[in-house]
Amino acid sequence: MTSNTEYIRRALREVALRRQVAMTKAEQARQRALAVVPELSRLENERRLAGIAATRLAVQGASREQIDAALEKTRQISREYDRLLRESGYEQAAVPDFTCKKCEDKGRLPSGQICECVRELVRTMRREEVNQSSPMELSSFDTFSLEKYPETFDADLGCTVREHMRQLTEYAYRWAENFTLSNPSLYLCGYAGLGKTHLALAMARIVLEKGYQVVYISAQNAFDAVEKEHFSNEGDTMTTLCEAELLILDDLGTEFISPYITSCLYSLINTRVCRRLPTIYTSNIIDDKDLQRRYTEKIVSRLLGSCETLYFCGQDIRLEEK
Incomplete structure (x- = not known):
């Protein structure tokens, strides 16, 4: 990272x-x-x-x-x-044609502040990194098909599974389309293969296009990197995760767990909550008690207390597509 x-x-x-x-x-x-x-x-x-x-x-x-x-x-x-x-027709001969007229391609304004052209390059680099580590090019709201979800009525939901997922998708789209740093964090949960990662990346795609800094990473890769850097004193993954304007932490619950990783997870959640930076978590863990058994009540309280929970239901889409 x-x-x-x-x-x-x-x-x-x-x-x-x-x-x-x-x-x-x-x-x-x-x-x-x-x-x-x-x-x-x-x-x-x-x-x-x-x-x-x-x-x-x-x-x-x-x-x-x-x-x-x-x-x-x-x-x-x-x-x-x-x-x-x-x-002689050489009026512009000695005038450099700078890409950025504001800073004249120096990267900094007279005030010493980083120029917007540098920030735009950073956003582009982040976008490329996200695209490399995720199927973002294939993940959009246009390719999120509700037809994959059954028309079966669910008494707990009070509607059909497809209707529930339609409402959930519309909420996710509005969340991304109207994105600001004051957006609530989201906890996308449900069994495997129900489209959680797809929808999270579809939201990320819209937010990226608005010019925000987005970081996507799986929980396993994130904490593997954090632990490796802890022992090597190299890298800055934790800082990157804490500072991203939007962080997508995918597949929470699949990472190897240890006291150190648990501590890092709490630090990450707490830091982003304190900085009021939105996060999208995806997880196959849908029961609060299962979360508590894995992460402790303190972490789960901080996590779910800062998130809107979007419950995915239906049958494994990936199995149906085979």
Whole structure:
């Protein structure tokens, strides 16, 4: 699992490369202009000398009038330089064509803040990572077929299984379509093969398209990585999981359990609750008591107390598709 710090480092490196390319192209265009209009070279030299003279006057404590006069001479030369560029058709020759006009491909604004272009690159990298580790391209609301669920009436639900799943799907769609960081967390539970992961990834797809940072990972892979990093002192998976604007922790209950993993799970749940960051959990465990036997009452209380529970029912879709 790649950390947010590492994503930003990669994005800044990519932006720096963009700047280098833009500057190189501008310099190549400038050299072509100088070859066609030799007078430009003389004006560049005069402008450089005028700038040095203005700086020297300022250092020597010259009067404001003398400094302003020297600066005006520099501006006059620049205007003449620009006029020659326009007349020769090389007006944009020495102007780098930066990808981001706000930060000029520096990655940071004058205030020192990370530019939005870097954040967009980070989102793109996260999207690619999610796509690599999950069947997101195949998981959408359009491909979530309600016809797989029976029209059988369920007395506990008060409606047919298909109607229940239709209502659940509509709720999930609204949750994703109207997503903000104030969204409630979700606990998607039900027996295997009922579409929990599919629906979670369909929601993730919409949230990603809105520009939010989404991290998808199975519980087993997440805690395997966390435990490995605990002993190697390398990696930053736990921080990444805690900081994601939306975390999808898939197949909770399938991971190897230990006192350390239990502690990490509570820390993850509690940290995200305190930071008011929504999480989607999927699990085959539908009974609270089964959850408590596995994770302790304290963890289950924190987990379910922070979530809306969406109960999936029906028959294993994957078996029916075979």
